[in-house]
Amino acid sequence: MHAWLCENPTGVDALIWKELPTPVPAAGEVLVEIKAASLNFPDLLIVQNKYQMKPPLPFVPGSEFAGVVRAVGAGVTGLREGQSVACLQGTGGFATHVLAQASQCMPLPDAFPHVDAAAFIMTYATSHHALLDRGQLQGGETVLVLGAAGGVGTAAIQIAKAAGARVIAAASSEEKCALCRSIGADASIDYGRQDLRATLKELTGGKGPDIIYDPVGGELADPAFRSIAWRGRYLVVGFAGGPIPALPLNLPLLKGASIVGIFWGGFAQREPQRNAAMMQELAAWYAQGRIKPVIDRTLPLDRLKEAYGLMGSRSVKGKLVMVNG
C-alpha cells in the first residue's frame, strides 16, 4: 500500500508519499481499500500540530474516507469482503488502504457513490447535530450560515432547508454566494463586499436571524451576534478564520439569546445511539435526494498537497475529494 505520511507535523510540505506494508486487520477491524477521501478543515490543522487531537507520530492524515472492505478481522459481524463502507476515524484516509474499526464503518447501499460517501459524515452530522439538536431549529425560522460555501456550510444550508427554514448564506465572494443560492439558500450576503449587519437588517426586516451557524469565528462573530433575533441561538461550530472571538456577555443578556457550543465528535462518542439515529435519518435524506454533498472537484491522491493549498487559500466551494485510480 501507499500513504501520505506525516513524520513531522510542521505543515503540508513535510508530508511524504511512502510505500508501506499492507496491514492485516486485528479483531474488530477491517482492511479498507480506499476509493475516495475528502478534506475536512481538521485535516489541515492536524498536519500543523494545531488540532486538538494529536496522533502519535508518524501518522497518515485523512479523517474521512469511503472504499471497499478487502479483509475482515476476527469477531466482525455485519461487514463482509467486497462491501462498500464510509468511515470517519480521524486519520488514515490519505492512502490506498487503511485499517478501520468495524464499529466505525457505515455500510453503503449501492446507490451511494464513494465520492459522495467520503464527503458526507463529518459535514452533515455536524450540521444536523448543530441545527436540529443543539439549535432546536423550527420550521419557518431564519438561519444565517457564515462561511456558507464551505464543507459544513453547504451541509448546513441543505439541512436548514430540509427542516423548513429560511436560509441566508454569507460568504466572502459573489461566486461563493451564487453557489449557495444554487443549492437552496433564499438570500445571500457577500461579506467581502457588503456590510453584514446592515444587509442582515434589510433581509430580516430588522428582526435578525433566529439561528446563526458560525464555522468561521474571527471578526464576523461580533457583528453577527449583534444582529441576532430575540431568543436567538448562536451556534459556535469552528474557527476557520483563525482567531477565537470573545463576545461581551451583555450581548446575550440584551437579546435573551444563547451561545451554543457544538462538538459533534463529543456527541457521537457520548451519545452513540442518538448519533446512530441521526446518521440513519441523514442517509434516508440522501436517498430521497433532499441532501447531496457539494463536490468542488475530485483530484488524484498524489495531488494532495495541491488540495491542501486550495483549502488553505479559501478557494474551495463545498468539498474537495481525493480519489484513488
Ligand SMILES: NC(=O)c1ccc[n+]([C@@H]2O[C@H](COP(=O)([O-])OP(=O)(O)OC[C@H]3O[C@@H](n4cnc5c(N)ncnc54)[C@H](OP(=O)(O)O)[C@@H]3O)[C@@H](O)[C@H]2O)c1
Ligand atoms: N464543532 C464541530 O463539531 C465541527 C465539526 C466539523 C468542522 N468543524 C469546524 O468547522 C470549520 C469549517 O470546517 P469546513 O470543513 O467546513 O472547512 P472549509 O470547507 O474550509 O470551510 C471553511 C470556510 O471558512 C471560511 N474562512 C474564513 N477565513 C478562512 C481562512 N483563513 N482559511 C480558510 N477558510 C476561511 C471560508 O469561507 P469564506 O471564504 O466564504 O469566508 C471557508 O469556506 C473548521 O473550523 C472546522 O474545524 C467543527
